[in-house]
Amino acid sequence: MRRVAVTGHMDLAGGTEQLLRDALPGLLTELAAGADGLTGLSCLAPGADAVFAEAVLAAGGTLEVVLPFHDYRSSLAAPAVRGRFDRLVAAASEVTVLPYPEACLAAFEAANSALLKRADALVAVWDGRPPARGGGTATTVAEAREAGLPVHVLWPKGARRDGGR
Template identity: 45%
Template sequence: MTRLAITGHRGLSAEVEAEVDRMIRAVVGEAPGPVVGMSCLADGADAVFAQAVLDVGGALVAVLPATTYREALPENYLPVYDRLLARADEVVRLPFEAPDPHAYMEASKRMIDESDVLLAVWDGLPGRGPGGTADAVAHARSRGVPVTVLWPEGAVR
């Protein structure tokens, strides 16, 4: 069994998201044994990863950073979020009320600490704020969890 966690940027252009989807599917498809994917199910990299895990017959673990997390997601993304959440094999609800940087970082830590590999859809730049992709990568590296960075060459966000 391979336990994979995801962290990554949101608000990707359709072109970048399509390439990220291809990259994620390649990694998930090559993972040895049954795959367990851990995701916060946010729009962007999280959702692409969650769908890829489900498409290979893997188990999806949704880690929700806060009780009001759904309300913080883009309105047009909610049907996708609801569909992915309904297909999750396990749902972990963290005890934070508001989805703030601390809650996001705690969700990332939970996923990373229970995973074999962190997939990071990351442009390699410093974070735009605390608790984001760069911080998740730093946490994984500090814990000795391997990080696979996926970012299309020449892409910008």
């Protein structure tokens, strides 16, 4: 079983999720080659994490979820985002909730570290830019590389973040 974690941007601009939905099946097939299945590891954050989780399930893989803090769901403001989160949690074979009572940088960093400890590879939906503050995609990529974990950066042509980045 190949275990692949995801890290990626939440602030994807319009159309970028579709670019990812188009690109992920080929990458997941490549990552699962020679393995007896695929397990996706995700924190289910809006944006890249959720798109990755959906692609893993669509490819016939299993999904394991690590939530950074208790009642993570309540931090998701939009009803559509909560609905997507609920569907993905229901489809997961395993859900781990870290012992943080509320959102904080340490909780998110711990969740990303937990994903990396379980993974054989990391998919980074990343524009290549350094972090604006601690944590986040760039930090997780650096941690994975430092640990010797293969990192597959996915940023399809035309992908953008909100704010034009």
